[in-house]
Amino acid sequence: MFLSILAGIVVFGLGTLALWLCDGLRLAWHCRITRNRASSTTPLQVVIESREDYTADLFGLVLRPLGGGQLPAFQAGQYLTVNLPRAGLPPSRRCYSLAAWQTQPRHYQLGIRRVAGGGVSEHLYQFAQPGTRLEILPPRGGFTLQTSGGVKVLIGGGIGVTPLRAMLHTLLNDRDNPGSTVYLFHAVRHAEELCYHAEFIGFQNRHSRFRYRPIVSRPNASWPGETGRLNGKRIVDALDAVANAEFYLCANIEMTAMLRADLTDLGIPPDRIFSEGFGGLVPSTDDAVYQINIVGKTAFDFQGRPTLMHGLESAGIAIDSDCRAGHCGACRVIADSGDYRWLLPPSMALGEREILACCTLPLSDMTLSRV
Numbered sequence: 001m002f003l004s005i006l007a008g009i010v011v012f013g014l015g016t017l018a019l020w021l022c023d024g025l026r027l028a029w030h031c032r033i034t035r036n037r038a039s040s041t042t043p044l045q046v047v048i049e050s051r052e053d054y055t056a057d058l059f060g061l062v063l064r065p066l067g068g069g070q071l072p073a074f075q076a077g078q079y080l081t082v083n084l085p086r087a088g089l090p091p092s093r094r095c096y097s098l099a100a101w102q103t104q105p106r107h108y109q110l111g112i113r114r115v116a117g118g119g120v121s122e123h124l125y126q127f128a129q130p131g132t133r134l135e136i137l138p139p140r141g142g143f144t145l146q147t148s149g150g151v152k153v154l155i156g157g158g159i160g161v162t163p164l165r166a167m168l169h170t171l172l173n174d175r176d177n178p179g180s181t182v183y184l185f186h187a188v189r190h191a192e193e194l195c196y197h198a199e200f201i202g203f204q205n206r207h208s209r210f211r212y213r214p215i216v217s218r219p220n221a222s223w224p225g226e227t228g229r230l231n232g233k234r235i236v237d238a239l240d241a242v243a244n245a246e247f248y249l250c251a252n253i254e255m256t257a258m259l260r261a262d263l264t265d266l267g268i269p270p271d272r273i274f275s276e277g278f279g280g281l282v283p284s285t286d287d288a289v290y291q292i293n294i295v296g297k298t299a300f301d302f303q304g305r306p307t308l309m310h311g312l313e314s315a316g317i318a319i320d321s322d323c324r325a326g327h328c329g330a331c332r333v334i335a336d337s338g339d340y341r342w343l344l345p346p347s348m349a350l351g352e353r354e355i356l357a358c359c360t361l362p363l364s365d366m367t368l369s370r371v
């Protein structure tokens with residue numbers, strides 16, 4: 001009798017313990033999922049701690065969380081999204097790469113080029129000052145270092161150097177791979193645009209495995225270094241060995257495509273070239289006016305906008321957008337009819353007749369659905 005009561009108590013106890021453990025695990029798993037979801041899409045409030053103007057168009061911002069503390073960790077090469085509020089409309093969103101890397105970040109650093117007439121960069125240029133609050137989405141993006149060790153060749157055009165600077169910080173901190181050579185090519189028009197020059201020179205003096213190659217295409221008489229335009233041959237000729245080297249490119253869209261094609265022509269396998277193109281979209285010079293019909297909603301005239309997305313926004317049509325560079329797919333619409341040109345290749349598979357508004361330019365009247 002006593003033994004069966006005892007057995008009953010033990011079975012009940014073990015059962016309760018098992019249920020409690022399962023529930024705990026479920027809760028922990030749920031929290032993990034919730035945290036992950038929240039961490040990628042929940043806006044964060046930050047404050048500008050400092051600003052540095054490098055040239056008349058290039059400036060740096062240091063952000064800290066409102067109320068202090070730590071910011072979400074990220075991988076070098078990733079970007080955050082600035083949400084700029086607009087009265088009565090969804091916020092304007094633009095991505096900015098994190099220009100410095102820390103394991104447990106208390107600050108995010110950005111390097112921004114002001115684009116004349118641009119919705120967000122111009123606003124930040126005019127109004128971002130220490131103490132200004134900003135809403136951002138936490139870091140994300142797939143332009144990150146793919147392997148540890150081995151030769152890494154970082155190639156930046158203009159402000160495209162920002163994600164590469166964060167990668168450089170990671171690589172030079174990587175004590176597990178002390179022998180791996182890191183090259184950084186930074187191509188700019190004017191020497192003043194070498195906004196991290198002093199830091200890179202300092203790194204080169206301290207790390208024998210780091211080779212810094214600034215190249216200025218429109219130098220003034222006082223520039224003592226390399227001049228001209230960067231191309232694939234100049235890059236490959238400067239390397240001690242190309243076998244197994246990985247190439248990371250970031251520049252405006254045109255330069256990124258040109259360098260990628262050059263490197264591929266020189267025999268670098270495409271799967272060792274990683275790139276991110278940003279900026280460089282300009283209003284279309286096509287004078288024609290095309291009518292864009294949104295099925296069941298409205299129609300508007302499209303003329304001289306950089307992309308279909310700019311046209312939609314100017315017509316007051318709310319469209320989801322995040323990266324505005326063909327990476328996230330948020331702005332996909334269906335082109336039921338009409339011609340268009342891809343300005344940037346999409347980074348994901350698309351369904352039949354699906355296009356990305358941020359990457360396409362209408363070439364005729366168009367009918368769109370699912371906007």
Ligand SMILES: Cc1cc2nc3c(=O)[nH]c(=O)nc-3n(C[C@H](O)[C@H](O)[C@H](O)COP(=O)(O)OP(=O)(O)OC[C@H]3O[C@@H](n4cnc5c(N)ncnc54)[C@H](O)[C@@H]3O)c2cc1C
Nearest residue numbers: 094095096097112113117118119120121162278305314325
């Ligand atoms: C992953 C990623 C990382 C990035 N990182 C950085 C970074 O580190 N630093 C950086 O500086 N940039 C970065 N960018 C680029 C940045 O996101 C913006 O694209 C850039 O700042 C320009 O945005 P904007 O709002 O100022 O210009 P936009 O408003 O997009 O305008 C672009 C051009 O189009 C014209 N235009 C705009 N609207 C219209 C319209 N309705 N009709 C006609 N013409 C129009 C403008 O005059 C301008 O010439 C990154 C982009 C991506 C995708």
